Amino acid sequence: MTTRQDCLALDARDELAPLRALFDLPDGVIYLDGNSLGALPRATAARVQQVATAEWGRDLIKSWNTAGWIDLPQRIGNKIASLLGAGPDELIVADSTSVNLFKALSAALDLAQRDTPGRKRIVSERFNFPTDLYIAESLARQRGFELVLAEADEIPALIDDRLAVLMLTHVNYRSGRMHRMEETNLAVHGAGALVVWDLAHSAGAVPVNLKGSGPRAGAADFAVGCGYKYLNGGPGAPAFVWVHPTITARMDAEQLWQPLSGWLGHAAPFQFTPDYHPAAGIGRFICGTPPVLSLAALECGVDTMLAAEAHGGQPALRRKSIALSELFIALVEARCTGHGLTLQTPRDAAQRGSQASFARADGGYPIMQALIARGVIGDFRAPDILRFGFTPLYTRFIDVWDAVEHLVQVLQTGEWRQARFNQRAAVT
């Protein structure tokens, strides 16, 4: 059995350990909720201050050019692309994940209507993050498609000649289960359909190779993702959208739009012409003017992630992520027996994102509240999930040990039964 001493030793030889100093982390807190809101990089506050006072305050409107504000969506997009196996100018930062999913799924449905007009099914996972389902539900209603929801295990059987678009979140927000992306892409393309991925819990957390390791059929078609989780871009940071270059080339050739045809996605926005002509490539997936302060913070977050390249990079992050979640699961299962916690996350690390979730049929919410009161911040997802996220950039092995120790104490003392933890509050 691993001891606290062992955890200190693991931290001492962790090649990624120096990266923790790139974050401003509060004292007395074990933060296991970077999959909801990533922590503050040390560089961010000063950078945002510079954007506010020097670029906006002093240089005013000129900063769109002189400070490169106009280039931020593509510049940050290219940095994120480098984390996801995508090429330059294939991915752009814009809007929110929900809005980008609307654009991507709508474009996918346009292509499906052209290529496979008889197919009316959008398939997704029943426990996909709800915003994905709500957006798909809206587009299905508008466009005469049917949204078919299934358990993760049932998805492969639904990849058939009725399928127009498969829309999945790569790592499930509740269970942490990770789909096999390339295998899924091959199956979907083999069935003549399209695939849209939501990378909200993947970007910066697990290896992603959007273009696959081999032929086009193993690559994804569309992807969207979130800036404020493992990319540490700040609360509500702008999101991103990626489209395979063969698809944007086709959209160019066939003059296809995405529906949110705002002025910054125009081929020549500063010509102010009354007719819309989409920008080439991924450029058409931007819509209105982006929030620059929030973009600047996102860039700091992405740069902090890219700093890991000098410390073993994505493979090292993945190794540590797996080690952290394995340790957490092993410690909880060894030390919390008899308290009704059931692992919801796959035991096979290859099928797991960077989190561990336990269900507890009764009292999950007050247990998380009691942990938070002790400074161990994870989160609760209705109806019964205790969720713990591991961010290898700043989570230490000792944090995992101490978090489990607190959980043991919360369960053994029964302190979670106190009235103050039983009030259901708004949870985000």
Next chain:
Amino acid sequence: MTTRQDCLALDARDELAPLRALFDLPDGVIYLDGNSLGALPRATAARVQQVATAEWGRDLIKSWNTAGWIDLPQRIGNKIASLLGAGPDELIVADSTSVNLFKALSAALDLAQRDTPGRKRIVSERFNFPTDLYIAESLARQRGFELVLAEADEIPALIDDRLAVLMLTHVNYRSGRMHRMEETNLAVHGAGALVVWDLAHSAGAVPVNLKGSGPRAGAADFAVGCGYKYLNGGPGAPAFVWVHPTITARMDAEQLWQPLSGWLGHAAPFQFTPDYHPAAGIGRFICGTPPVLSLAALECGVDTMLAAEAHGGQPALRRKSIALSELFIALVEARCTGHGLTLQTPRDAAQRGSQASFARADGGYPIMQALIARGVIGDFRAPDILRFGFTPLYTRFIDVWDAVEHLVQVLQTGEWRQARFNQRAAVT
């Protein structure tokens, strides 16, 4: 003829003069581009810093509740509503102007399809800001409507029984011409149609009374607007959307959606249910997670605008705005004769926003560049418009005098003909 001395005297007795101290304005700059990007309020940088370091950095995910992040879209929305003759919980901050217009126009088309199914016309102004036209073009294509564009003068004749939705920008971004909102609403409603207003160049600049002065027929149906112009919310600040409460009540009763049905517009977002049920009222018009740093900056901008309430409020702002634009027009016309500048803005102040635009068929762009090189910042709008915005919160009469003096010198010396001003650069 007004003299420089007269301008100093006007500033000395300006009741709004103390408000200029609420802004961080750069030395040596006369900023007449607040209608493109408003200036930095003095409170903003510190507030954004607080959000980054204390709310995000120290309190992390808890700040969604403890710092009230979750309430920001409605809280700021209510403040903006108070400037526009709208009631509480009728207006919400979200996304960009373009995205909000998509939501609002789409909802308007849904209602039109129910109430007047034979009507297929969306009417707008040919020189409306392009993003509005692009979004309308997209929705018209998708939904089987026809987008009819006309000159401002031709709009009244198009309000007839073929009209489904009239979509206008209240103050035109190029000419500064202001439509008569209440009169237009009455005509549109008399014709059995709906009206959507874009307030990008109105909010914080001119009096707006969305609910009209009398019966419902004089009120607007939908409105969207921009946070980064006269509201001084910062580059790319989030935008807003307002819907008349009789319409949101109907959307509630008939379970109507707006198409961007993201999770924060759900009736119970934290229940994480797979089916979308729109929030009541304006709440359904929010979509994904909003960018908090940019929202915090927007709130500072709106608060700075609200500070004018103690100095005469909106009527005082309007009086000063008119006085500034009248003075500018009079000085340019008196002092720049023979240089080919033609006023594009209505002479009748009642039909004018808070700007003055002059066309110059040849050389408009290098003239603006020469002015900017002298520290007089206005902007150029293709193909031939020199645009000058007046922000009564911080623009002084002496600024107007000095700006015209620079313009006279640029024209008389011919310095704008120098090669360095003839390169067409990206302009925003």
